[in-house]
Amino acid sequence: MLPNMEAYYSFDDDTPNDSSGNGRDGVWIEGTETYVDGMFGRAAAFDGLSSIYVAGFENFVWGDQFTLSMWFWRGPGCDNKYVGIVNGGGYHDTGSWEVRMGREVSCTGLGGGVNTGSSAQTW
Numbered sequence: 618m619l620p621n622m623e624a625y626y627s628f629d630d631d632t633p634n635d636s637s638g639n640g641r642d643g644v645w646i647e648g649t650e651t652y653v654d655g656m657f658g659r660a661a662a663f664d665g666l667s668s669i670y671v672a673g674f675e676n677f678v679w680g681d682q683f684t685l686s687m688w689f690w691r692g693p694g695c696d697n698k699y700v701g702i703v704n705g706g707g708y709h710d711t712g713s714w715e716v717r718m719g720r721e722v723s724c725t726g727l728g729g730g731v732n733t734g735s736s737a738q739t740w
Contacts, residue, residue, distance in 0.1 A: 624671070628652055628659040633669045641673030656688050665700075679705060679713055687716070695724035 625637040631652040633643030648667025652659050661669065689702050697720045705713035719726030 623677075624673070626661075628655070628661050631659060633661065633671075635671075635673070639673070641671050643669040643671040646670045660688070674705065677705070685716065689718075691718050691724065695720070697724070700724075 622637045622639075624635045624639060624641040626633060626643065627636050633645065635641040635643070646668055648664050651662040651664070651667070653662045654660070661667075685703065687703060691700065699720055700718040702716045702718060704715035704717075714729065714731045716727070716729045718724060719728050
């Protein structure tokens with residue numbers, strides 16, 4: 618693992634456990650816990666109600682710079698809704714950061730927002 622990596626979720630063992638050594642394991646709190654073959658190894662599959670919560674990131678101080686790396690695939694169809702993919706504890710203006718799939722361009726838009734004390738614009 619990288620020296621400053623805060624968490625790593627491979628899902629290769631069909632769990633939301635953190636493989637970084639930092640103990641930031643996740644738990645499924647909604648929906649159905651499902652794992653499937655991904656592009657590389659295993660992947661968590663979400664049914665629109667599913668989510669994984671990581672208590673180890675509660676009240677985490679993200680600082681002013683961080684890197685996020687992920688693979689995702691949104692299934693067929695467009696329900697004209699925003700879909701949160703990963704976030705730092707909330708949605709849009711209630712969390713610290715968020716990556717989501719937009720409803721724009723036939724649900725192919727990917728965007729993100731970062732909330733800071735000095736920025737009212739989050740998207």
